[in-house]
Amino acid sequence: MSVDHEMNDLARQELTARLNLIESMIAEGRQKTESWGWTFVLWGAAYIAAIVFANLGAPVAEWSTWGHHTLAWPITMISTLVLMFGYIGLVGDKGPKQPETTMGRAIFSMWLAMGVSMMIFFVAAGASGRLDEHIYIAVIGAMLGTTNFASSMILKWRAQLFTALVWWTAAVVGCFGSLTQSLIVFLAAIFLAQIVFGVYGMISERKTMARKSGAVHA
Amino acid sequence: MPEPETETMTELPELNPVIHGKLRLALLSLLSAVEEAEFTWLRAKTGATDGNLGAQLLKLEEAGYVAVEKKFVLRKPQTLYRMTQAGRQALTDYVQALKRLLGSAIDG
Numbered sequence: 001m002s003v004d005h006e007m008n009d010l011a012r013q014e015l016t017a018r019l020n021l022i023e024s025m026i027a028e029g030r031q032k033t034e035s036w037g038w039t040f041v042l043w044g045a046a047y048i049a050a051i052v053f054a055n056l057g058a059p060v061a062e063w064s065t066w067g068h069h070t071l072a073w074p075i076t077m078i079s080t081l082v083l084m085f086g087y088i089g090l091v092g093d094k095g096p097k098q099p100e101t102t103m104g105r106a107i108f109s110m111w112l113a114m115g116v117s118m119m120i121f122f123v124a125a126g127a128s129g130r131l132d133e134h135i136y137i138a139v140i141g142a143m144l145g146t147t148n149f150a151s152s153m154i155l156k157w158r159a160q161l162f163t164a165l166v167w168w169t170a171a172v173v174g175c176f177g178s179l180t181q182s183l184i185v186f187l188a189a190i191f192l193a194q195i196v197f198g199v200y201g202m203i204s205e206r207k208t209m210a211r212k213s214g215a216v217h218a
Numbered sequence: 219m220p221e222p223e224t225e226t227m228t229e230l231p232e233l234n235p236v237i238h239g240k241l242r243l244a245l246l247s248l249l250s251a252v253e254e255a256e257f258t259w260l261r262a263k264t265g266a267t268d269g270n271l272g273a274q275l276l277k278l279e280e281a282g283y284v285a286v287e288k289k290f291v292l293r294k295p296q297t298l299y300r301m302t303q304a305g306r307q308a309l310t311d312y313v314q315a316l317k318r319l320l321g322s323a324i325d326g
Binding site: 011012015016021022025028030097098099100102105 | 240243244249250252253254256258263296309313316
């Protein structure tokens with residue numbers, strides 16, 4: 001092999017290594033190591049807790065989404081919010097802060113908008129006495145369906161599309177079904193779209209983090 | 219039949235020396251994927267020492283490829299780096315130059 005040919009080979013290797021470095025660093029930059037699956041499980045547990053507290057003391061056959069204790073839902077939802085942000089604040093202090101990306105901001109904004117809208121609507125409708133249980137379930141189902149659907153489109157995540165469909169089904173049953181039917185479908189939606197999906201999300205996130213670990217030395 | 223023209227050495231693009239350094243190239247590539255990033259995050263991703271990382275980021279800042287913002291968050295200092303438009307263009311030009319050089323290295 002001539003000297004020129006060897007130099008050419010080395011030069012090509014060096015240039016290729018540079019291109020590979022660029023690609024790998026861009027991929028590293030896009031990689032998210034945050035995990036959000038736990039928030040779905042947390043809120044699923046919160047909805048179930050709210051239903052249980054609201055119906056405490058009543059026979060199971062008489063259970064409904066709202067139950068007999070009117071403060072059960074507001075107290076449970078506010079407590080869960082405090083718990084969630086408290087945990088995020090604690091965990092956020094450890095390790096380097098994840099950089100902002102446009103996609104991350106879009107997803108966060110959607111969930112924040114949904115949360116604020118739900119709070120405003122339910123507080124106002126509840127205080128005015130114009131809210132009934134059917135509408136309650138239908139609005140929750142519609143809002144969660146919308147947000148999950150939009151998120152699944154942005155993230156190109158089919159599993160989340162499934163959760164949107166589940167919530168939309170609950171919204172429809174909330175409008176047409178009896179109170180008992182609405183409660184059963186609501187509980188099923190919580191289980192599938194929050195608990196099961198949340199656990200699936202946590203497992204997927206752990207697998208992704210385990211696959212990509214350690215710093216890339218430049 | 220005339221042979222196809224290949225790029226002569228004088229026509230080959232020069233690689234931007236500011237970006238060509240491995241760590242600086244890694245930093246610009248990382249910043250191209252995010253809106254802004256903390257110093258500690260860049261350090262975790264590149265495995266570089268504080269001193270070396272600071273020096274390379276300073277070179278990029280002096281070249282106008284990176285912008286720095288220093289602030290306090292809950293009384294903790296935070297240094298954020300963001301790629302500038304000039305940095306984005308320089309990285310794009312560098313990649314194109316690399317590809318042209320690779321093409322001529324294969325032909326050569």
